[in-house]
Amino acid sequence: MKHLTQMGKTVEEAIEKALEQLNTSRDEVTVRVIEEGKKGFFGFGAKDAEVEVTVMETAQPAAEHAALQTEKKPSAHDGEPSEEEIAAEMPSAPTEEGKEPDFGERVAEPVAKPSNEKAIEETKAYLQDIAQGMKIDDLAVSHEKQGKTVRFKLESEKVAMLIGKRGQTLNSLQQLAQLVANRHAEQFMMVELDAENYRERRQETLEQLADRMADKAIRTGNRVQFEPMPSYERKVIHQALSRRFDIDTYSEGKDPNRYLVIEPHK
Numbered sequence: 001m002k003h004l005t006q007m008g009k010t011v012e013e014a015i016e017k018a019l020e021q022l023n024t025s026r027d028e029v030t031v032r033v034i035e036e037g038k039k040g041f042f043g044f045g046a047k048d049a050e051v052e053v054t055v056m057e058t059a060q061p062a063a064e065h066a067a068l069q070t071e072k073k074p075s076a077h078d079g080e081p082s083e084e085e086i087a088a089e090m091p092s093a094p095t096e097e098g099k100e101p102d103f104g105e106r107v108a109e110p111v112a113k114p115s116n117e118k119a120i121e122e123t124k125a126y127l128q129d130i131a132q133g134m135k136i137d138d139l140a141v142s143h144e145k146q147g148k149t150v151r152f153k154l155e156s157e158k159v160a161m162l163i164g165k166r167g168q169t170l171n172s173l174q175q176l177a178q179l180v181a182n183r184h185a186e187q188f189m190m191v192e193l194d195a196e197n198y199r200e201r202r203q204e205t206l207e208q209l210a211d212r213m214a215d216k217a218i219r220t221g222n223r224v225q226f227e228p229m230p231s232y233e234r235k236v237i238h239q240a241l242s243r244r245f246d247i248d249t250y251s252e253g254k255d256p257n258r259y260l261v262i263e264p265h266k
Helices: 011-022 062-070 083-089 116-133 159-163 165-184 198-220 231-241
Strands: 003-008 029-035 049-055 140-146 149-155 190-195 247-252 259-264
Touching (some): 003 011, 116 149, 116 165, 165 190, 198 231, 198 247, 231 247
Parallel strands (some): 149 190
Antiparallel strands (some): 003 049, 140 149, 247 259
8 A cells, every 4th residue: 555644835735745746646545634734923833734645455546547448348239338337437335324435535633622731832832943943952941820821931042132132022922922822722821921030130120210210200390201112011110100199101102112101290
């Protein structure tokens, strides 16, 4: 029994490649899907589909079938088909319970049920794939859960590449990891990404910056504004200044260019 394992961008593409190599048609094979394949995000984490195509023992190659057709003897009934020819053209008998025989249908694989454990493992694998794409081979990913929040910690000698300027790369990775996790999670999960305690150090920096900017607003009597930053960083500043009654804080603009403003209280 001839069989071939083939890969392609999609399941259908893999099947077509296998049929071409086996020099056969779809109704003469059975197909088992090994891997459905993944498109990935922004080119990262993509995986090819993989199938196993098996030629059925009863199938005849197209060339052999054509040769047999040319060797058929003429009918003895003045051009009318013989009983043997009619029988040969009749469809094969149904299988059990009236089901038609299966010629080349894709073998359905059970769909994995969503689970938070699977979501965590898929997210870790996705982060590893991205790191590989960035030529980072030593990434270690750990996690801890607290309610609906899962914190992933990244460790690497090239951690600066994962953080980026003012945490921009880390923030983008966090958004993508959030999407990946909730594709597989049973319940909604909030994902937080940290690298070498960057979040804690960034929070201390923002709190110090908030006090300096608030003092500037009081000293000049004018409003001051921060550069655009993600919502959770704006929240850090809001909370840091919530104890002060001589200033007001609010946000302006639209994401991703939304920024925080401090004004002297009137």
